[in-house]
Amino acid sequence: MIVLASKSASRRAMLDAAGVDFTPVPAALDERALEASLGEVPPASVALALAEAKALSVDGGMRPVLGSDSVVSVDGRRFDKPASRAQAAEHLRFFSGKTMHLHSGAALALGGHLRWSHVEEARLVVRPLSEDFITRYLAAEWPEVGQCVGVFRIEAMGVQLFERIEGDHFTVLGMPLLPVLGALRALEELPA
Template structure:
């Protein structure tokens, strides 16, 4: 597919400041439109979906939630939606988890995560509008292995007290306070933060948008 000649606006279907920061550092100032999707409801409806299918489906649901408004407001635009979850063995076999929500859940997860590793899965969905018409879609996923440090009880309680891990996928960040407790990543670090730049570039290309055309002047 050839690149569009007219200006295309980049719309991020996410309230995540981390995703906005990644894009900003990479030359894109996204227009933010929050989806408000009930992630638990989408997950329950999918039943026994594979972890990869789950994160992609969640990203698609977030994109779908904003398409109508975006088409009217930005008729020439590309919508990008993302979802991330951590796949790790928490003692009863591999399990995919999202945001802990409470300190109790985050504490229990970190007791298994510390000193181990897990796969941060991220799903992306992209939709292209031309003259307000949806003309192309693309979707995909990425996986990055995260190696967690051993963490003391005092460190864990201090981290939980910040409330940072409660509202992020897997209960940790790479670009925030949680970065102190990550030994390293094997794969794409931007994916761990929330939006994979390599995957987004590939999906944009699939719908005919060159990422360099989206960079700020």
């Protein structure tokens, strides 16, 4: 059994579906403060730093602790989860017709020491979004998408935002699951 240092429903669902036995213990971490302390680093570095900090922030005892985080950038600008429905609409207007770069990082810590970390990128081409679509989309998907960086749940109506997606499905969902499963097998937490 592992500890998942996250409150993300998507990450819990991925681990459940993959048959990984885990206990969720949300990380008590000021993500924005950590991000600010990193300065101007690439989004992949931010996603990895957040995942590592989450994995190290929870005491799993003798169990591995899995931390994960995702960072979205568009035109070189990083985006956090929207603070309000109005901000979600602003984000969607900015994303319209552009390519979203989504970096999902994951890290495993054991006994307070980082044992493994990994980050992957997916590129999501956002179609041109009309004001009518944005209004209808948020009427249907808010407040759930307020918990999602990028203002979408790919497993729900969020799929309608995109023309094309390049990258691993699990990375888009918020965690590079296949590398995580490989790392858990290497740590002998899953059978080989």
